[in-house]
Amino acid sequence: MAGSTITVRTDPEVAAQIAVLAQAMDRSRNWVIEEALKQYIQTQSWQIEGIKQAQASLDRGEGIPFDAVMEEMDALIEQTARTRDA
Incomplete structure (x- = not known):
């Protein structure tokens, strides 16, 4: 499969870390970078x-009002403090 070429400028330390990983994994630097990009894209897309x-969900009105969340958090904090002090 033919690929596209992308040029990236990076910090020398990052380049060195890529080289170390590539050597440790017995892979090319290109492979390490390609895998890193794939994982980054997958995470960002998710x-x-x-x-x-x-x-x-919020547009459909399914959200929880801020005040309700804060009241519940305050109650949990109080409960935890009482449990800890008991």
Whole structure:
């Protein structure tokens, strides 16, 4: 499979760490970078999808009001403090 070429400028320390990983894994530096990019893209895509779903949920009125969350948090903090002091 033919790939696209991307040029990246990076800190020499990052480049050195990539080289160390590549050698330890018996892989090329390109492979290490490609895998890192794939993982980054997958994580970012997952987070963006989660944010979109949360925003849609809020748009449908399924959110919990801030004041209700804070009241519950205060109650949990009080309960924990009482348990710890007992």
